[in-house]
Amino acid sequence: MSPNTLESIKSYYNARAPGYDTETNFHPHQASDYLHWISPKPGMHILDLACGTGAITLPLKRAVGPTGRVVGADISDVSLEIARSKAEDEGLDIEWVECDISTIYAVPGIEEGSFDVVSCAAALVLLKDPGMAVREWARLLKPGGLLITGVLTGDTMVRGIVLDRVAEEEVMGLLRSAGLDGGESFLTESYAEPKYLDVEKAGEMFDALFEEAPVPRTWYADLVVPSRREKSKEIFEREMKKLAGPDGKLVEYVRFHMAIGRKV
Structure with a gap:
């Protein structure tokens, strides 16, 4: 089963969704970092791709407030149902979209030039053509808007990398090919003990x-x-x-x- 087939990805994350929030400290740690990098403010419009169960999406909506817009998109319907339930419990008005995030631009209401920030946490490796996806996401940004994403380092999950020796693409190159000013790149700390x-x-x-x-x-x-x-x-x-x-x-x-x- 290829990791880059949509059905295998959906099935895998549907199975993990019920315990996703508590299975590892990695996810909340990374979510906290993304919130820091995005720095959401009242009134902002933000698209959270591969949103999962809403670890980033929900606090984004709290920050942008009623005048802001937050859209969470994911291929896992089970993850989205959990995220939707949490948002309803808090009375948060978030738009949830079940789709292949590579083609989010085809979803009604997702319009070119309408978002201040597009973020995608830890999902580029799952995409068949990440370069194409990033170019399409860039079109959704307002002038001056930010696209925030990342790829695993070469020393991350070494055993998994060996199982599937796939070609790597430089994340900054992806942003430049999408016509963005790749003005900032950095290496995160490790989200787990070496x-x-x-x-x-x-x-x-x-x-x-x-x-x-x-x-x-x-x-x-x-x-x-x-x-x-x-x-x-x-x-x-x-x-x-x-x-x-x-x-x-x-x-x-x-x-x-x-x-x-x-x-x-």
């Missing part, structure tokens, strides 16, 4: 990934069917050793290359 990996135990890591981690079980299940498992493990061990330093060790983080581009 994990030290011993590549001599790569075979054990491979087995543990499919026993403990939801992403491999969902998106890479075909790698461990009986006819493929041993060959998959052999390739995994080889690729881990390629990434390791002379001491046979790797350090794994959870951090992002962030970029903020302004529409000129």
